[in-house]
Amino acid sequence: MVTNLPAEARSKWLKYTEAKTPEEKLKALQEFLSAVPKHKGTENLVYWAKKRMAELREEIEERRRRRAGRGGPSYFIEKEGAAQIIMVGLTKCGKSSLLSRLTNAKVEIGDVPYLTRFPVPGMLSYEDIQFQVVEAPSLIPNTESSWNTKVLGLVRNADGLIIIADLSNKPLTQLRTVILELMKSGIHIVKPKGRVVIERTKAVQGIRVITYGKLINCTIDDVRKLLESYRIYNAIVRVYGEVTLDDVEKSVFENVLYKPTLILLNKADKVNHTIIKDVLSKVTTALKKVPVIVTSARTGLGLDYIAPTLFKMLEIIRVYTKEPNSKPSPKPLILKKGATVFDVAKVINEDFIKYFKYAKVWGPSVKYQGMRVGLDHELMDKDIVEIHTTIRAL
Template sequence: MPANLPPQAKAAERRYIEARTLPEKIKYLQEFISSIPEHKGNEKMRGYLRRRLAQLKAELEEQKRRKVGGGGSGFAIKKEGAAQIVMLGMTGSGKSSLLMRVTNAKTEVSDHEFTTKEPVPGMMKFEDIQFQLVDTPAVYEGMASGAWGAQLLSLARNADGLLIVLDGGDAPGQFMKIMKELMEAGITIDRRTNRVEIEVTNGGGIQIMCTGRMECRIEDVKRLLRENGVRNASIRVWGDVGLSDFEDALEQTRVYKPSMIVINKVDIYPNAVEEFRRATGREALGISALTGEGMASLGEAIFRMLGIMRIYTKEPNGERAEKPIIVPIGTNVLDIAKIVHSHLYKNFKYARVWGRSVNYDGERVGGEHELADKDIVEIRVK
């Protein structure tokens, strides 16, 4: 049905699909809707799109409400490109130098402490996409309780990923301090391997079903639950868990942020990455904002940490879209249909796919087919 849209409507549709922010999506969807000719054959599609528009507007309202409640929006930076990556690091670790090296942004570099007073964004190219890298004021101890620090942490909370920039001279020490501040701000950079699920019940006391190992005593868990007003609950536990996992499950406030660690100044501290690994058991990328060492792998590393892929849509007999849709790994064909058009989703018949997820180019697949980075998808409707 959308095949016979006028070029103007197709252009508006494309802008809508590629929009990265809610206000943009709303603006272009409105443009798209009003550019669809008003005749009977298009009524259904217009109906779908209007409902989608209403949803987007509701989401935007919700976002605004949350911002007012959360405060600290003075530091907010409008997202651009495929993802917003916020740099975090102590003063002098080289965040501003890194931004200057990998983007065209201008920011101040200096030997004086706390030179950078507000976030500065810059665009970093990786293959056919760009990341928005945000230079920030330094992390400092106790920041979670200060106004300035709280704003910085709220910036981190809203980011798509974090780039933790450590000075090679004291990488483990700086890392510990940053982790502590993130922890206090309710941000975790480690994806959970263990899990606790608490379901409050009407009676029966505390029942725990455990398929892993509890590194704390049941009595302590029961006390913690009692202190939180929970007397009856059915609890499921996977993997190894400690008391803090039960606390998190009760709070449910900690947000996970994909992150990667870079250790800067390897030009003067060549062993810093190895020492850091030995001290913390964590991997890091060694870089030098001064000499450019390690920069070639930075884009790819950021792309990987985000767990995203690029999918290009294509119309039957048409050209591949120039810009990719950015989606999480694991996205299937139906998810793409949903993103592009509720019409494509509701009337989905099959798709043809070119790329790494299929056995041969142009293979016909169903909606459940999982896509791979750089795949091209052509959706066919009933």
């Protein structure tokens, strides 16, 4: 195994996962770190643990300030809409101007460096849903400051990212700097060949492994045994792409995160077409499959492409629910691509899984409209689902 953790370390990790408050989490993580053997296989884990401890200390200190009446605005932004997207970049790249053009947010715009000192949220509409777009304070290059720790904490909690670079001021250097800061915190913007998402839930008994790719040199039973060794007994495990048992173990710690990312090459109105073409070519070559849009907050260039690109990039679908003999809900559930009727039932009411009889589906995922399906039926965007149970009261 990559980490090869002893039983004592695994036991202390469990305490961390069960901790409720930041203080409890910090103490548990300190104990966990002291029990982790120090060797090459644990380097990334140790680095992640130290970064996470720094984030927890910042969170604890901020709570103390707020209790003492010295709080001011908070770095925590409660999620709203279909997904939370964090805008990151270096200072004066145009984040505030873009947020103002894209959303209803009230932002302060000026030429002063690091003008935005706290996260600013706004809502971006796309068809019948909205994305919450949050402007983060600018990253400070080449520093381990608490400022960057807070910004990266926002990023870790987000569903996706928008990285912004100023075309008129060394855009490639800006992108490299931001991406390096993200990678140092275990945040990757290029989709890996394989990844694992572990969702701990009481909605299932045991460990349910759903594969959208394949396991390499291991079996589903191996995955179950590994997770049980970390005292994870009830969970839904989603496997995307080609995944090894090492990848499964890494996902237990969540020390390496993939964040779907859109890159905006901003301030296109300030440079000529030749520069734009050259930068765009270099970025798309270096970051294959990461979407890139050339934008200008002043002229509006490229802004109409942002919302549909986010929807595609996030790999989400909209599913509408309905009760028998009634119209579908106008507000859809937002689920990941590959979601099944099981996922819909879990979101609505976990008892729907226990007493599930069948579901009717209207939409692109079925051969005919109103088709009866089971819990494992994979849904598609704009499907309508009607769940029937053995108990009518549900």
